[in-house]
Structure formats: structure tokens, C-alpha cells
Amino acid sequence: MQNYKKIAIECFYKKDFKNAKMYFSLAYEKRKNKRLLTFINICDLALKSPEEAFVFFEFFMQNYKNTKVDKDIEKLISLSQSVQFEEESEDFEGLSYQDFLLSEAKVGFKQALENVIISNKLIINDKEDFVDFLEKLLEHGYKDMLVAYMEDVSVHFYSNYRFIKLSEKIKELNYDSKD
Numbered sequence: 001m002q003n004y005k006k007i008a009i010e011c012f013y014k015k016d017f018k019n020a021k022m023y024f025s026l027a028y029e030k031r032k033n034k035r036l037l038t039f040i041n042i043c044d045l046a047l048k049s050p051e052e053a054f055v056f057f058e059f060f061m062q063n064y065k066n067t068k069v070d071k072d073i074e075k076l077i078s079l080s081q082s083v084q085f086e087e088e089s090e091d092f093e094g095l096s097y098q099d100f101l102l103s104e105a106k107v108g109f110k111q112a113l114e115n116v117i118i119s120n121k122l123i124i125n126d127k128e129d130f131v132d133f134l135e136k137l138l139e140h141g142y143k144d145m146l147v148a149y150m151e152d153v154s155v156h157f158y159s160n161y162r163f164i165k166l167s168e169k170i171k172e173l174n175y176d177s178k179d
Contacts, residue, residue, distance in 0.1 A: 004030060008039065012057060016044040038070055041077050052080055078155070097124045097133065108141045131162045138169065146170070 008023030019041035028036040038060060046053030056073060063069040095103075100122055103112040114121045124130045130153070137146040147170060150163075157163035 003027075004041075005036065006042075008043075009061075009111075012043065012046070015046075015050060017043050017050070017053075020046070035064075037132060038073055041074065045077055045080060049080065075155075093136075095122050097122065097129045100133075104136075109136055113140075113142070126159065127160060128162070131157070131160060131166065134166055135162070137167065143170070143173065144154070 004023045004027035008020045008027060010018035011023060021040055024036055024039040024043060027033075028040065034159060040056075042053050042060065043055050045056065056076060060069065060073050095116055100112060100116060102116065106112075107115070122133075125172075134146055134149060137143075137149070146166075150167065150170070154167075155165075
């Protein structure tokens with residue numbers, strides 16, 4: 001029987017990240033160990049940023065016996081990927097939130113949102129602008145979209161007062177709709 005994890009580690013050290021990911025995935029299929037998912041996430045990062053991923057990989061390997069490291073590594077990977085996303089979005093020609101607000105003033109929120117969804121991406125670089133956008137989604141009845149966004153970004157807004165209040169409103173709405 002092959003030791004897929006061992007093969008995956010060897011592939012990673014050879015900078016063969018695609019095969020490393022594949023072998024970690026095979027190991028995970030064989031034995032559903034959440035720690036293998038961390039290795040898979042590191043491989044995903046390695047495909048975009050090999051040097052950074054290698055540092056995470058080495059750290060994870062050296063501290064493998066300490067299970068408390070898993071959450072820290074996952075947070076670091078997530079943070080690293082979000083920083084990469086921001087850098088990539090800076091290169092993309094999209095609609096700024098300020099332009100979106102101008103469009104909203106002219107054609108209304110619903111039409112402005114539909115225009116963004118159909119033809120563009122909306123780039124929001126400021127947390128307060130993002131919370132403002134979330135509030136407008138709720139105000140105009142886009143609850144499902146709002147909840148999806150909030151679930152994706154909640155770790156970045158845990159201390160934002162407006163975001164917390166918006167979360168509470170959603171919980172109240174969910175509670176009221178169950179009656």
C-alpha cells in the first residue's frame with residue numbers, strides 16, 4: 001500500500017505542487033484527516049506563491065505535532081490569499097464603489113447592481129464602503145446575496161460595529177420568518 005502523504009511531501013519539496021496536491025488529496029480520500037486539508041491548502045497557495053507556501057509548509061512540518069498550529073496556518077493562508085486577491089484586483093479594470101454610487105443615483109440600486117453583475121466587477125477597497133454596500137443589499141431585498149457575502153468575509157469584520165448590527169438584523173429577520 002502506498003503512502004500518499006509521504007509521496008506528496010516529496011513532490012512538494014521538488015516543487016511539483018500539482019502532484020503534491022493530488023497525492024495529499026489521495027491521502028485524504030484514504031483517511032479523512034483534517035490536517036491533510038491544510039497541506040492541500042498550502043499546495044493551492046504554492047501554485048500562486050511558491051516561496052510563501054514553502055515557508056508555511058516548513059513551519060507546518062516542524063510544528064506538525066502541535067494541533068493548535070492548524071488554525072493559525074489556515075488563517076495565514078487565508079490572509080495571504082486575500083492579499084493576493086487584492087493585488088490581482090488592482091490590475092483588473094472594474095467599477096469602483098464610488099462609480100457604483102454615481103450609477104445608483106442615476107438609475108437606482110437594483111439597476112446599478114444588475115449592470116455590475118452583467119458587465120463588470122465591483123471593486124470595493126474600503127471596509128466601511130463594503131458595509132455600506134451590504135446594508136444596501138438588505139435595504140433592497142437581496143438577503144441571500146447579503147448572507148453569502150457576510151459568510152465569506154465575517155472573519156475580517158468581527159470588530160466592525162455596523163457589520164455586527166447588520167448580522168443581528170439578519171438573525172432577527174431569520175427568526176421572524178420562522179414564525
